[in-house]
Amino acid sequence: MAAASAPRDVTSYGIGLALPLALFFLVFFVAPLVQLFVLSLHNDTAGTLWGIGQYVHFLTDPFSLGVLGSTLLLGAEVTALSLVLGFPIAWLYHRVGSRAQTLIILIVLLPLLTSVVVRTFAWIVILGRQGIINATLQSIGVIDTPLRLLYTQFGVVIALAQVQMPLMTLPLITALGRIDMNLEDASCSLGAGSWRTFWKVVLPLSLPGIIAGCTLTYAASITAFITQSLVGGGQMLFMPMYLYQQASTLQNWPFASAISIIFLLAVLAVVTVFNMLGRLSRGYGGA
């Protein structure tokens, strides 16, 4: 948001300029979502009988609830792994020269801008039976038969963490850049060791960035349809694929709509919680 409060008439433009995009969104974004909601309130596939049957079905069906639960859990695991791997990158970024900084950013950006199918495909090559991990372990004699890495929860989590890492790392780099280096020096010169300084000073002050990164990573990883389905395979079912199967293969649009709405609400709930934490942390960090 603009910080300056200069005379309005010169430096700002009329709100009318937002009208075309607002109308476009109203017709092609808001209206479809409203229609989705309306259709989800129908009990039959044809969409003629009103009722909350689809929601009752989802919320009383252990299978559906299991899919929702495993999707939310997957997001948490991916977010945690991305944070553990992404934070040190952001830390390193602020301790190297400007050439190395550009290199780090470009390495981090590469997956963000590479096709998601390509990124996922790479993990199939790495995790597969004849893939790089199994080939290496077999050649040095650690294992005899190939490990099962593809089509496992572990595989999906690590692939998603790599695919979504930029979303975590970029806000962290920004947040760490805003921390006053003197605070770290002060903490160290007052006798706190590096680890203590990290846990007590650096980490709390970077909370806004951590929360921003976690929000983006979480929201992206639970909806990452391609990576989930290709690395997870047929056995693991998450919300996006469940939605797609119901809508496309089974043509059960009202139930697919209800799945969409429940999924939307779950994402919104998570984002709202993260936002609230973010507001709290800004008050706490004061940065």
Next chain:
Amino acid sequence: MSGRRRTWEAVSFELVMTAIALIALVIIIAPSLVVIIVSFTSGFSLRFPPPGYSTRWYVELWNAWQLHFAARNSFVVALWSTGLSIVLGVAAALAIARSPTLATRLLDSLFMSPLVLPALAFGLSALMLFSLVGMPVSLLTLVIGHTVVCVPYVVRNTVAALAQLEPTLLESSAALGASRSYTFRRIVLPLIRPGVIAGAFIAFMSSFDNVPVSLFLRDAATDMLPIRMWQDLEGKLDVTIAALSGVLIIATVALIAIMERVTGLSKRLTS
């Protein structure tokens, strides 16, 4: 950093952080390298390391007309969606940047919401809308759907560029007698251009790569590249896809390098 007392405690901290950071960077970069190496295999499988090297899969790719067709569709849709996103997004950004009222804040949240809401749900709902009004899926419906999910990038980057604009520049331009449109063309536009280009670039890439919206809004006549690749991979692990991935990775690296020169992309995304 205080380099005076380099105790074991300080060294252990830096070692651990640096080690994790390097491992993480390797994890980020390795998959792309592996794909490029495997794409030059002489064999029929995705074995790593490859039994031998050849360019046969690139020759195969040259003849894969289905992929060419899908790539052309994806390119056309990405181009139109990006154009539409620039027109709608820059205008909207001008309206909402620099005037922090409730209305502009609400509009900002609305325009950003496609970034967090599950795109698959939006894709399904858009398909329902188009079928309700009797619009068959076509390149047009794809362009509309892609614009909704790509325009946030243009809005966000343009708003960021506008926020950094010195208000005094606009005021002095007005004080010297320049009209608003003249000031816009000669002062505002040149200064925000890198931001707009950066946003448009990300919008283009995300449209070209979009799966969740295309999944519902395309059919056989409007096949899109990421979907074609995904379906090929679900069926069999085709080495042609590795060659195509190699081409896409090289193209992406080249585009990032160009954008870094033109717009300072790396600084833009971390400030």
